[in-house]
Amino acid sequence: METQKEEDFVKPTFDPHSIEPELIQKIAYDALVWSSLHGLVVGERNSQRSGKVPGVAMVHAPFALLPMSFPESHWKQACEAAPIFNELVDRVSLDANFLQDSLSRTKKVDEFTSRLLDIHSKMLEMDKKEDIRLGLHRSDYMLDEQTKLLLQIELNTISSSFPGLSCLVSELHRMLLHQFREHLLLDPERVPRNNAVNGFAEVLAKAWTEYNNPRTVIMVVVQPEERNIGREAVAVIYFRAGYAPTDYPSELEWRARLLMEQSIAIKCPSISYHLAGTKKIQQELAKPGALERFLENKDDIAKVRKCFAGLWSLDDTHIMKDAIKRPGLYVMKPQREGGGNNIYGDDVKETILRLQRAGNEEDAAYILMQRIFPAVSPAILMRDGVSHRDQTISELGVYGAYLRNKERVIVNDNCGYLMRTKVSSSNEGGVAAGFAVLDSIYLV
Amino acid sequence: METQKEEDFVKPTFDPHSIEPELIQKIAYDALVWSSLHGLVVGERNSQRSGKVPGVAMVHAPFALLPMSFPESHWKQACEAAPIFNELVDRVSLDANFLQDSLSRTKKVDEFTSRLLDIHSKMLEMDKKEDIRLGLHRSDYMLDEQTKLLLQIELNTISSSFPGLSCLVSELHRMLLHQFREHLLLDPERVPRNNAVNGFAEVLAKAWTEYNNPRTVIMVVVQPEERNIGREAVAVIYFRAGYAPTDYPSELEWRARLLMEQSIAIKCPSISYHLAGTKKIQQELAKPGALERFLENKDDIAKVRKCFAGLWSLDDTHIMKDAIKRPGLYVMKPQREGGGNNIYGDDVKETILRLQRAGNEEDAAYILMQRIFPAVSPAILMRDGVSHRDQTISELGVYGAYLRNKERVIVNDNCGYLMRTKVSSSNEGGVAAGFAVLDSIYLV
Numbered sequence A, B: 001m002e003t004q005k006e007e008d009f010v011k012p013t014f015d016p017h018s019i020e021p022e023l024i025q026k027i028a029y030d031a032l033v034w035s036s037l038h039g040l041v042v043g044e045r046n047s048q049r050s051g052k053v054p055g056v057a058m059v060h061a062p063f064a065l066l067p068m069s070f071p072e073s074h075w076k077q078a079c080e081a082a083p084i085f086n087e088l089v090d091r092v093s094l095d096a097n098f099l100q101d102s103l104s105r106t107k108k109v110d111e112f113t114s115r116l117l118d119i120h121s122k123m124l125e126m127d128k129k130e131d132i133r134l135g136l137h138r139s140d141y142m143l144d145e146q147t148k149l150l151l152q153i154e155l156n157t158i159s160s161s162f163p164g165l166s167c168l169v170s171e172l173h174r175m176l177l178h179q180f181r182e183h184l185l186l187d188p189e190r191v192p193r194n195n196a197v198n199g200f201a202e203v204l205a206k207a208w209t210e211y212n213n214p215r216t217v218i219m220v221v222v223q224p225e226e227r228n229i230g231r232e233a234v235a236v237i238y239f240r241a242g243y244a245p246t247d248y249p250s251e252l253e254w255r256a257r258l259l260m261e262q263s264i265a266i267k268c269p270s271i272s273y274h275l276a277g278t279k280k281i282q283q284e285l286a287k288p289g290a291l292e293r294f295l296e297n298k299d300d301i302a303k304v305r306k307c308f309a310g311l312w313s314l315d316d317t318h319i320m321k322d323a324i325k326r327p328g329l330y331v332m333k334p335q336r337e338g339g340g341n342n343i344y345g346d347d348v349k350e351t352i353l354r355l356q357r358a359g360n361e362e363d364a365a366y367i368l369m370q371r372i373f374p375a376v377s378p379a380i381l382m383r384d385g386v387s388h389r390d391q392t393i394s395e396l397g398v399y400g401a402y403l404r405n406k407e408r409v410i411v412n413d414n415c416g417y418l419m420r421t422k423v424s425s426s427n428e429g430g431v432a433a434g435f436a437v438l439d440s441i442y443l444v
Helices: A021-038 A072-094 A096-102 A104-109 A111-125 A163-179 A196-211 A251-262 A271-276 A279-285 A298-307 A317-325 A346-358 A361-365 B021-038 B072-094 B096-102 B104-109 B111-125 B163-179 B196-211 B251-262 B271-276 B279-285 B298-307 B317-325 B346-358 B361-365
Strands: A041-043 A058-060 A068-070 A132-143 A150-156 A216-221 A233-239 A266-268 A311-313 A330-334 A366-370 A377-383 A386-405 A408-423 A436-439 A441-443 B041-043 B058-060 B068-070 B132-143 B150-156 B216-221 B233-239 B266-268 B311-313 B330-334 B366-370 B377-383 B386-405 B408-423 B436-439 B441-443
Touching: A021 A058, A021 A163, A021 A377, A021 A386, A058 B058, A068 A072, A068 A377, A068 A386, A068 A408, A072 A096, A072 A132, A072 A150, A072 A271, A072 A279, A072 A298, A072 A386, A072 A408, A072 A441, A096 A104, A096 A111, A096 A271, A096 A279, A104 A111, A104 A361, A111 A251, A111 A271, A132 A196, A132 A266, A150 A279, A150 A298, A150 A386, A163 A196, A163 A408, A163 A436, A196 A216, A196 A233, A196 A266, A196 A386, A196 A408, A266 A271, A279 A311, A279 A366, A317 A346, A317 A366, A330 A346, A346 A361, A346 A366, A361 A366, A377 A408, A377 A436, B021 B058, B021 B163, B021 B377, B021 B386, B068 B072, B068 B377, B068 B386, B068 B408, B072 B096, B072 B132, B072 B150, B072 B271, B072 B279, B072 B298, B072 B386, B072 B408, B072 B441, B096 B104, B096 B111, B096 B271, B096 B279, B104 B111, B104 B361, B111 B251, B111 B271, B132 B196, B132 B266, B150 B279, B150 B298, B150 B386, B163 B196, B163 B408, B163 B436, B196 B216, B196 B233, B196 B266, B196 B386, B196 B408, B266 B271, B279 B311, B279 B366, B317 B346, B317 B366, B330 B346, B346 B361, B346 B366, B361 B366, B377 B408, B377 B436
Parallel strands: A068 A441, A216 A233, A233 A266, B068 B441, B216 B233, B233 B266
Antiparallel strands: A041 A058, A132 A150, A132 A386, A311 A366, A330 A366, A377 A386, A386 A408, A408 A436, B041 B058, B132 B150, B132 B386, B311 B366, B330 B366, B377 B386, B386 B408, B408 B436
């Protein structure tokens, strides 16, 4: 007989609601102390100075006390898909006609997309080529309970958020599982190490190296006031802002974006990468035959397609009929980032009917997506120093890093992950907006 | 001709008030962000939940924006003195009669010292020997401007505070000097690396190893509610509380302290170490011939004595006369920790006269000390996200770590440092009390 391995004594899965309140209190205390000491903090929403003055009015970032169980096979699937999505974005970005054609109707009804397309057109006119291309993406997934499929929610090609805090939460969970191992009987090694923040930094540094001018800097474009470029030459521009209409309060910002796009600096993302990450393009790529236009390898195509949920434009009359009949099975998504919330349930039906009555092209501002029903799991959510038990659903994001110089692919890899968990009764899901908490995964 | 070394280009000293406001703002911003991300945080004093719930209502610890210039020779002197003071405390702790005799008058007027001496007496009665002795001390100094002497303020043998935050401030300053090197022209390497927190952890771990029972734990006695010992055997008891009368609100706490002292666990500090660190003992050791009772090496004696400020008991009539005549040259210090503030200026005179009129033994509750007038230096203090320029004075603490098992000295070393800087117009000096800020030193 084989000897039993140590990991056989570790529980394959667990229910955090079964943990005794006294133990939860202890774990929560240690977790909160750890958060304070390791920078797992954010500005307090209630404080006026928060976000303006760093170092004041800080509170731990909202987090799940323990990692969420997640099937190892789906985790591997998401990691394997990351470099393929990186490559796909790169190929799509090179197909200017595809981008312009796909977004031609959206352009008419969405001012923001229209402005981005204008910049894209200007680059085409001046025949601007990006030799060095840098992508820091994040593909977000939910696990559909009925079909057990890992389905892509969206692919972010600009300003993929939380590479820093997500790493800290993984570390926190590994620490807690180690610290309370005797009580929890969970194996810390089953929480995958998260290298998102170092991975991002490394590939930014590699892009800078590729630019090959030591007298240059990496510029990070951020949301608040400052956009202080100074007099240094810029090798890499990382957009941590610029994805939302509110990031362009005046023509000044659009001119700056154009100026940066025209420059020889490496953009992360370029305007083409940015457009390749729009919901409309996501929907276009889900059409039969679309992936084949950009990828050759059949395995790769199959892996990407496997992640695609049902995606339709609103001129698909067959699907529209079904959506009016069974609106609960669909989500309507506005094309614009930050341009409004998703539409669920009966509002789907009413919105479609309203758009059909209007008869204009406003329908091009939306895409329709199959509604995903993820498994509901018990979790303990930590917010403002207090623990709450609740039933939750989760969304896994896997970061991808891509760097190429002409024909030479320098980096093409997955690059850490972000797990977000939210109360299952809420439709909205932002961590920053206060609906979700940061989480990590426990492979089962 | 010799080639000039790079460090020749570095300024030997600097005036932070000469830095342009714009640059200060940039440095302050980076410093505040760094603080948030590296755990240089404390609970906000104004928040009710602060100190009770970790992870909420946090603010950066108050700190000096840039390190304070400090003569390298004095820094070396303080580091060299640390192991001698470690040894001195150990020797004094073994001389029960010296401790009891020196504190006999204090015992009559100070309930707290009296209770500590009672525990000490009980240990003598049961002939309790501490084979393994662990000390984590901090000797505090000020640099007297007129005499250019580094004079000891006090020697802490219990609950030496800030080993953690002081390390972070040194790191912060090294980072800032590196980051803004082109503007500040200061050499980050001149801020000594601070190993206090790791040093403390290491010597605690070594004490645990010396105890030689893997089924034991290190217990940390802290100030708030919890004193949860659980069922584990305790190898090492580290007192982070127990130094102030308020730490013993009832007989329960005194019984617990006695119980711990009676146990075979290694105490940091033992009751003898604790008593050896009292102000009265500091004053007794400053008497002619006292050091010779405990140390043999003449160099060591000279090094320790060099640090001693003038120290007297209040039954020294000659000095009392002078203190009444020139009260500004003296400080009256209550023996008790947390038992009241130091007395300065005309209050010294009035208090002496009051005590002399009373004619009881209350004078034994105080010692008199030469007032040290440290150099006043410009500094930029960061508090609550805001920078203030001010004229300041500083106090340097050098940590010492000591571990011995019978005749075998396992550790005897200096162990990092703490620099505290406060506005020169304030007599009181606590960081936690809001008067001082954490600082580091820049060797000149």
